[in-house]
Amino acid sequence: MRFSLKWKIAAWCAALLLVTQIGGLLLFGEIGRGSAMADAQADLKTGDRVFARLLDERASQLTQAARVLAADYGFREALLSQDRETIESALANHGGRIRADVMLLLALDESIVASSSFNLGRTPERLRQLIEGARSGAHSGGFAVVSGMLYQLVVVPVMAPVPVGWVVMGFSVDKSLANDLKGVTGLEVSFVRRSGDKGWMLASSTLNEPLQSALLGELSANGALQDEALTLGDRDYVSLMHAIDAGPQQQVGAVLQLSLERALAPWNRLYRDWTGLTLIGTLLALAVSAFMGRSIASPVVRLAEFARRVESGEYGAPPAVARGDEIGQLANAFVHMTDAISLRETRISELAYYDVLTGLPNRAYFTERLEESLRTAAADGSDLAVVCLDVDRFKMVNDTLGHELGDLLLREVARRLRETLRDVRDQVARLGGDEFAVMLPGADASKALSVAHRIAEAMNRPMNLDGQMVDVSASMGVSACPAHGNDAQSLLRHADVAMYLAKRHNTMAEIYDPRHHDQNVERLSLLSELRLAVERDELVLYYQPKVSTAPDAVHHVEALVRWIHPTRGFVPPFEFIPFAEQTGYIKAITLWVMNAAIRQCGQWLRQGLEVNVSLNISARDLLNPELPALFAGMLECHGCPARLITLEITESAVLDDPLRALANLQVLRETGCALSIDDYGTGYSSLSYLRQMPVSEMKIDRSFVMHLLDNPNDEIIVRSTIELAHNMGLKVTAEGVESEGVLERLRLLGCDLAQGYLISKPIPAEALEKWFRESHWAQGAAGSSAAAVMLDEPVGRAATRTVAV
Incomplete structure (x- = not known):
């Protein structure tokens, strides 16, 4: 039986299409697994950073609650009067507000004065270490194993005005915490521990029971896990061990795991779609090979180009594929995948480049923008100035009114700074703590000083912080390009020098003078x-x-x-x-x-x-x-x-x-x-x-x-x-x-x-x-003298003792 040329061409086209599709499927299989592994490792590291931040936020929550309790006047009075009922009530109330699992009040000799629904027994060595750390600072925090359970604890001294006791607050590290962390990070979380030469034990885990046993077996065999792929049961995971300090006697860690099945899901969906497309294309190629060439090859080329743009970091609109077949599904999969990646990267960028409290750019972002503006200013010969600002008496507000009002103060300062700047090119950022910076493109030192005057006027207006009127001021330093430097670090450093000079001289703002820097050197x-x-x-x-x-x-x-x-x-x-x-x-x-x-x-x-x-x-x-x-x-x-x-x-x-x-x-x-x-x-x-x-x-x-x-x-x-x-x-x-x-x-x-x-x-x-x-x-009768090491001053000028030696 002889075939016509049309069918031969159709057959050859179909065979070529089939071979090509199968080869592409195999190639995508290799690329997909490698890409999925790389994405999983990247997600794992991102999840590790988010995990660490969540633990820090929990520690901060405990510290703030413990400080509020320790500073409570009624609580201190109850402690001094040994009113156990009031102490236990205060512990229960403050612990209930943040759902703390551990609420203890220890005496200076580390004995238990009172506790809220928690039987500690003998004071563990790790808790003594945390108390010892709190003696030299305002507080101490960390993890501890108590009665076979893992807890996240903070220790804060009760001052009256010297330490009279220790407030201990903590969260238990249980399955509820592991599930919460999994909900935020999207990772499987297992808290493990071991003491001395003993084997690993599981504190809590989001894995099911068979997988938990398999994980303990892997830990016993391999020790800590770091970006490793391992098989638990019938599933492959990429794992990472997040070490947790719980004292020298305990080795504690959080095993973060991401299932490769989840990472491979988009690629598996791509494989299935590609296979269906191959079968349909082969059948249709027998009749309409030319049409199939136009209807399949063209969209695939556009999608491949879009995938390359995504790989390079361009998340633009995907190519328009108004079809309901597999090509359309593939295009939709690309859309969902790029949207998810874009959202994650946007969130990561916000955390990396913006201050969470004020919404202002942080030091890293400000430095990058400053470098770009300096290159532009150098190219067109324009001026650029930087103003560094430090809020006076901020520590007093924090110490007197609390950190919550301190945060409100920083937000208000950020708002007034944004409102004061008139040029859309001006950039304001929070460098850290109570220090802010303003970039003024096109401004020299004199214009920057006038902007500083406007900022000072805005800062000097009383601030209503949650019903509390607060008066603050600001000390500012000005540096300008090219007079005071041609790079971002020099301008920021010189503006900082001028700012501290303004603070010492009790002036509103100072322009950087190299002589002051030379004096410091x-x-x-x-x-x-x-x-x-x-x-x-x-x-x-x-x-x-x-x-x-x-x-x-x-x-x-x-x-x-x-x-x-x-x-x-x-x-x-x-x-x-x-x-x-x-x-x-x-x-x-x-x-x-x-x-x-x-x-x-x-x-x-x-x-x-x-x-x-x-x-x-x-x-x-x-x-x-x-x-x-x-x-x-x-x-x-x-x-x-x-x-x-x-x-x-x-x-x-x-x-x-x-x-x-x-x-x-x-x-x-x-x-x-x-x-x-x-x-x-x-x-x-x-x-x-x-x-x-x-x-x-x-x-x-x-x-x-x-x-x-x-x-x-x-x-x-x-x-x-x-x-x-x-x-x-x-x-x-x-x-x-x-x-x-x-x-x-x-x-x-x-x-x-x-x-x-x-x-x-x-x-x-x-x-x-x-x-x-x-x-x-x-x-004479007054013939005596005394020797002391002190700093003397000329006659007629009151001595200011800087130090006694």
Whole structure:
């Protein structure tokens, strides 16, 4: 039987179409599985990030609720009065609001005071670790295994004003949590744990029972899972182990899994459609091969081109395929697939480039737009300026009114910034915390400063935050291109420098000046050289005498630290002491000063000269538990009696950590030295702390002494301070005496010791010994002095103590 050419052509076309379709099906099979695997791994990593954020949000929810409970006045009163019924009611109410599974109140010794529907038994070691973490910060959080159950916990101290207890709140890690996480991430979630060398155990899982056993078997065989494909039962999964810190004794993790069946579903649907299309095309090709070539090849080519555009990230409108057959179904599948991908990428972009709280672009987005605008400005020669803004008193609003009103404040600031900007090209962003930035294309520094004035006016208007009127202001810094930089990082950094300058000068806004930057660099360089100053013995001590208002056989001097730099010469203390305190290097300087002063005191004693030396102790030093032992070692090494040393501390130093500070003071007092309160009247300590401090002397700050004769209020303060000190059995020393009249008035008020430029300026040890022999102050009834390390100022200018060493 002979076939006609028409049928031969039809047969050959049908065969060619069949071979082509089968080859395409096989090719798509390989590509599809590889693409599905890559998509599944990408979805898994995205789900892991979402999972981590959800855990952080739960921790934040617990922390906020615990802080609200800890700050509740009635709750603290119930705790102090040991009203167990009220405590348990408060725990139940606050726990019920956020559906917490764990509500505990622990005493400072970590014993259970009260709990809400939760029997803890013995306090677990992990909970003790969390409590230990909360001692050094505002709160502590993490995961813990309690009675065989996994919990997410936070610990917040109850302050009154010192810690009096610990609030513990937590959520259980159960199947309900796993199902919630699955609903958000779309992943199978299994919480697993093991202790020591024991095998893995399952805390909760969204998998069914057979798959749970299979998962535990895989974990026992392979350990942690990371982007691995494994088979559980008859299903393939891509898995990832999210490690969870639950303490050194427990290994806890969340196994996130995505079924490859779900990832392959679009491709399987594509395979089925393609197979149907092949069969139909083969049958129709026998009759109308030319028509089938036009009706099939053309749409497929367009869809393939669209798939390539999707692959490159272009999610435009798909090609119009107004058909109801398999080609149309394939086109619809592409539409749904690209819509889903586009929505996911849009959401990811929002999280990556926008601030969730204010809706403003974040730092990453702002930096990218700034770089693009800088390239445009460089191309057309136009100006561009950046304004960095920091909300003043924001921390006070947060601490006083709470974080919820703080968030409302940030939203209101964002709204006013958007309303203030008039040019559609202007860009505003939240860089983080209470810091915002504004990009002003086409504006120079002068125009940017005028915009800053408008912003300041908008910020200065009172804000009604949920019925609470709040007044805030803003400090702003301005930098412009090309005067202050040609790249985004330079402009932002320079605007930041100008902003902090405005904050220090208490001005509304400042334009960046390279000189300020150079000064900061110079100070940092000086700080690095300060680290070598102690080793090279570049520091020296000067001494300023004090006179007694009554006969005293012992001399008293006040020592001042000086830095004689080999190239810079004399470096004033106010230029290096603040930086030393900020970096913690003040401890090394303190030890050097203590050792040098005690050594000099011992030398004077061996020469027959009995001199009492006072040493100022900074806040950092006062909290150092090793200080008493180091101090006692120096006394023994240099043969100096402890009675000749007076350690001076400021009021604020005790307030930083009253319990540790008072304990350290007591140990220091037991060495036999005297303790003195320095700069009394300038701090904020209460009389309750003053009563507890084992001090024997009180020093009145020079700001009250210098104008004693001119200001009646200063005299009232000085007189009442002297009377208070004498009633408490303390000696009184007055600083800043610069006239005979002030000294005579202090003598009439009963002040014990006085110091100032009237008596002597700070002098080296050799000059001081000559002063002891020749000065009428030393020879008279008031011949005494005290040594303390402090920062002195020129005559006539009130001293501002930056640090006590």
